[in-house]
Amino acid sequence: MTEAEVAVAAVFKAACPDCRASFELAAGALRLAIGASDRTTFYSFTCPDCGSAVRKPAGERIVELLTGGGVRTLRLHITA
Template sequence: MSPSSGQAAVTFKAACPECRARFELAADALRLAIGRRATFYSFTCPQCSASVRKPAGERIVELLTGGGVSTLRSV
């Protein structure tokens, strides 16, 4: 996952593990969950509608939060 920016809103490059499609998603199409035991981001594939959930390390968290992705923190 990597951000792509320009004059428009930030988008993120992503891929679906189900259909193998590659695409760009706007920040509002992604969700980030940060927890004590697991941190991950999720989205719905625009090609096959699969629910995708992938682990997020520190760098991914920085990119997503910096790009305006909605974040849920568990306590």
């Protein structure tokens, strides 16, 4: 299986804190932002049930799973 096929096949379980719905999202529905610290590293998605923008913290393990599953990643840079 190629990397592209893995990314297409990757599905992640998620939940919305607003409407409390649980669902599965394809890698393309998630975004990962990697900052300089754990406080500035997070993933985000739009709840398919209520439409809320959801942002959750991402530790090392979550970052590994999401990047390995083909989630688009944005590296945040701090300017001095």
